Each structure stands twice: as structure tokens, then as C-alpha cells.
Amino acid sequence: MSSEEMSGRSATTAAQVRKDLSLFGSFGKRGLGYDVADLSERLKKILGLDRRWRVALVGAGRIGSALVEYGGFAERSYDVVAIFDSDPSKVGERWGGLRVRDISQFVSVAKDQGVEIVILAIPVEAVPSVMEYVEEAGVRGILNFAPTKLKVPERVAVKDVNMVMELEALSFALSQEDEEA
Amino acid sequence: MSSEEMSGRSATTAAQVRKDLSLFGSFGKRGLGYDVADLSERLKKILGLDRRWRVALVGAGRIGSALVEYGGFAERSYDVVAIFDSDPSKVGERWGGLRVRDISQFVSVAKDQGVEIVILAIPVEAVPSVMEYVEEAGVRGILNFAPTKLKVPERVAVKDVNMVMELEALSFALSQEDEEA
DNA sequence: GCGGCTTTGTGAAAATCTTCACAATATTAG
DNA sequence: CTAATATTGTGAAGATTTTCACAAAGCCGC
Numbered sequence: 249m250s251s252e253e254m255s256g257r258s259a260t261t262a263a264q265v266r267k268d269l270s271l272f273g274s275f276g277k278r279g280l281g282y283d284v285a286d287l288s289e290r291l292k293k294i295l296g297l298d299r300r301w302r303v304a305l306v307g308a309g310r311i312g313s314a315l316v317e318y319g320g321f322a323e324r325s326y327d328v329v330a331i332f333d334s335d336p337s338k339v340g341e342r343w344g345g346l347r348v349r350d351i352s353q354f355v356s357v358a359k360d361q362g363v364e365i366v367i368l369a370i371p372v373e374a375v376p377s378v379m380e381y382v383e384e385a386g387v388r389g390i391l392n393f394a395p396t397k398l399k400v401p402e403r404v405a406v407k408d409v410n411m412v413m414e415l416e417a418l419s420f421a422l423s424q425e426d427e428e429a
Numbered sequence: 430m431s432s433e434e435m436s437g438r439s440a441t442t443a444a445q446v447r448k449d450l451s452l453f454g455s456f457g458k459r460g461l462g463y464d465v466a467d468l469s470e471r472l473k474k475i476l477g478l479d480r481r482w483r484v485a486l487v488g489a490g491r492i493g494s495a496l497v498e499y500g501g502f503a504e505r506s507y508d509v510v511a512i513f514d515s516d517p518s519k520v521g522e523r524w525g526g527l528r529v530r531d532i533s534q535f536v537s538v539a540k541d542q543g544v545e546i547v548i549l550a551i552p553v554e555a556v557p558s559v560m561e562y563v564e565e566a567g568v569r570g571i572l573n574f575a576p577t578k579l580k581v582p583e584r585v586a587v588k589d590v591n592m593v594m595e596l597e598a599l600s601f602a603l604s605q606e607d608e609e610a
Numbered sequence: 611g612c613g614g615c616t617t618t619g620t621g622a623a624a625a626t627c628t629t630c631a632c633a634a635t636a637t638t639a640g
Numbered sequence: 641c642t643a644a645t646a647t648t649g650t651g652a653a654g655a656t657t658t659t660c661a662c663a664a665a666g667c668c669g670c
Binding site: 250267277279 | 617
Binding site: 257 | 440475477501505570571572577589599603606
């Protein structure tokens with residue numbers, strides 16, 4: 249497959265595809281393009297997707313439920329191995345094969361289960377107290393759905409996700425059109 | 430509130446806040462900062478959030494369910510007014526106050542309900558046929574959860590969302606650390 | 611093996627985005 | 641009213657990202 253074809257399938261350009269790939273090495277053959285299977289495998293390795301990651305979900309609310317329901321994570325390289333909440337009415341519930349645990353058990357369970365990544369799906373107010381546990385447990389990455397900036401030690405990687413923001417970007421784009429009309 | 434304080438609360442800098450805002454006008458008072466209520470209202474207007482948007486969900490699968498469950502949309506400016514799927518076993522189900530309709534009814538229902546935005550939560554294979562309906566109905570914006578580049582007329586605004594991508598970025602960041610160690 | 615065709619990998623140029631830094635302006639205290 | 645202090649709005653500088661464009665490879669047919 250050529251960089252041209254790749255760019256056609258994704259929202260980018262052929263030059264961008266080549267430039268991006270060249271940052272990590274030389275994967276293609278001039279005149280021929282890229283071998284899909286080979287490229288896929290080498291990229292997986294680069295992206296750290298050639299192994300499974302152990303993930304804990306913190307927050308058994310609507311977002312948490314949505315993420316577990318979604319299921320797309322397991323299909324990739326992520327195994328949700330524990331679920332936590334602070335609400336006593338939720339603790340004990342069964343979600344998929346897992347029991348929702350009280351957040352106070354986070355450190356011991358996370359260490360025991362070798363949790364590397366946390367999906368943080370809790371309200372902003374709950375963030376500071378939860379982050380203490382997360383930090384103590386030595387978690388290395390956080391996928392953050394709370395609309396706040398996390399304060400973490402440098403060794404912890406954070407990715408912020410905010411779905412409503414995407415919708416608001418759409419709303420903005422549409423409003424612009426209205427004004428032009 | 431000063432641009433300094435705003436930057437502290439979000440993942441940005443004071444200069445960035447001021448620059449961004451200056452693109453749309455002059456909202457603050459020198460020496461004083463920004464009036465939060467006033468700024469909030471004016472930004473909502475700019476972002477098109479001073480009105481409600483009528484949204485249709487296409488795809489009553491896991492992602493769709495997750496989004497409706499999540500509920501964050503109604504709290505903002507978005508009302509889900511219809512849900513569609515092509516799977517006969519799903520059509521007729523009640524989701525919240527809505528009945529899942531067959532995708533073949535999309536055009537008439539969307540026009541009838543004044544749907545402006547579509548949340549596309551369907552598998553990649555289903556995209557082309559669904560997009561025909563969406564196009565015909567005159568929808569103006571699409572929040573796309575399918576990992577493919579949509580081909581749309583210029584007047585249609587598209588926002589792509591890919592949650593797994595965020596996780597993969599985390600995975601990459603963590604792998605990098607491993608290599609450094 | 612050679613000429614024609616294709617496509618990569620990558621410097622250099624262009625475009626965009628972020629940060630710097632400071633004059634302009636507003637408030638407050640005395 | 642003046643001096644001291646705070647903070648915006650914004651050109652200019654700096655950094656980063658994207659695009660351009662083309663030499664270097666590689667395949668194919670003859």
C-alpha cells in the first residue's frame with residue numbers, strides 16, 4: 249500500500265504519512281509502497297501494542313459503565329482487571345466478570361494485580377483524594393475523563409479525554425456557517 | 430479571574446488563554462482580569478451553546494448505548510431526539526424515552542424532527558450506506574466514532590472521535606519510558 | 611540491461627502555533 | 641491626584657508542524 253492510499257483512508261496527506269513514519273525508521277520500498285503486514289507489526293511494537301496492559305477503572309458511574317460496555321479496549325491490548333468506586337451502593341456490584349471494589353482498597357489491589365494504567369472516570373471533586381491512591385500505587389499512565397488538569401509526578405503519563413468538547417467543536421463549526429449565511 | 434488563574438486550572442498557559450480569547454474579541458479588563466459570568470456567556474454564544482441542538486444517534490450498539498447512558502450531552506446543549514439501527518432485533522427497543530427505529534426511516538424522521546447533528550456509532554462496513562441517508566436528510570454535523578474518514582459534502586462538519594487512540598498514545602508513552610530505563 | 615513508471619525518504623520552504631515581553635489601561639490606597 | 645500594582649491585548653520572535661518537491665530506489669516489460 250502506498251502512502252497515497254493510506255492518506256486516502258485516513259484524514260491526512262501522503263506527505264504526512266511518509267514524514268511521520270520516517271521519524272521511526274524506514275518502512276517502505278521505493279516504487280512499491282509499504283507492506284501492510286510488516287508495517288502493522290512494526291508499528292504495534294513501536295506503539296507498545298505488542299503486549300497487554302493491565303488497566304483499572306476508577307469510577308463505576310455512567311462514563312465508567314459506558315467504557316466497560318463499549319468493550320473496544322479488550323479487543324486491543326488492554327485488560328480491565330479491577331473496578332473501583334467510593335459509593336457504598338455500587339461497591340459489590342458485578343460488572344462483567346469483575347466485582348466493584350471500594351476505592352480504599354485501590355493501593356493494595358492495584359499493586360497485587362500489577363495495574364499499570366488507570367482509567368479515571370470520576371467527578372472533578374473526587375479527583376484529589378483518588379489521585380493520592382493512584383500515586384501511591386505507582387501507576388504509570390492515566391486516561392483522564394474528568395475535566396480537570398491532573399497534578400502528577402513526572403513519571404506518570406496522562407491523556408485527557410473530553411467527549412463533550414468534540415461536540416462543542418461541532419456546534420461551533422455549525423454556528424459559524426449560520427453567521428456566514 | 431485572571432488569565433493566569435485560568436491557565437492554572439486547565440492544561441495551558443496564561444499567554445495562550447489571552448491569545449485564544451483575543452481571536453474572538455476583547456473580553457477582559459486590564460489590571461483586573463475577566464468577569465467569569467460575562468466571559469462564560471459570551472463564549473457560549475460564540476460556541477453556539479446558547480441554543481439547543483437536535484441530535485440523532487445512529488447505531489444502537491455498545492458505543493451508542495454508552496453515549497446515551499453517559500448522559501453528559503443533555504446537560505450541555507444537545508437533545509437526542511431519535512435513535513436508529515439496521516439490526517431488526519434492536520429496532521423497537523426502548524432506550525430512555527425513545528424507540529429504536531429502522532435506519533430506512535432516517536430521512537423522513539430526521540427531516541421531521543429537524544435533526545441537525547448525527548452521532549455515528551456504527552461499524553466501518555455500515556458507513557457508506559448510512560451516509561447516503563445522512564446526506565439526503567441534510568444533516569449539518571457528524572460526530573463520528575467509526576474509525577474511517579467520512580466522505581461528506583463541504584457543508585457538513587465532521588468531528589472524529591477515537592478513544593482507543595488515546596489509550597494507544599498512553600501505551601506509546603509508557604513504552605518509551607521502558608526503553609529509556 | 612535499459613527506459614519508463616512508481617513511490618519512498620527527506621531536506622528546504624511555507625504555514626501555523628506558542629511563547630515572550632511590554633505598552634496600554636484599570637484599580638486601589640493615601 | 642499620584643504612585644504603586646495588576647493584568648490585558650498584541651506585535652514580534654521563536655518553535656513546531658505541514659507541505660513541497662525531487663533525487664534515490666525499485667519494479668516491469670521488452
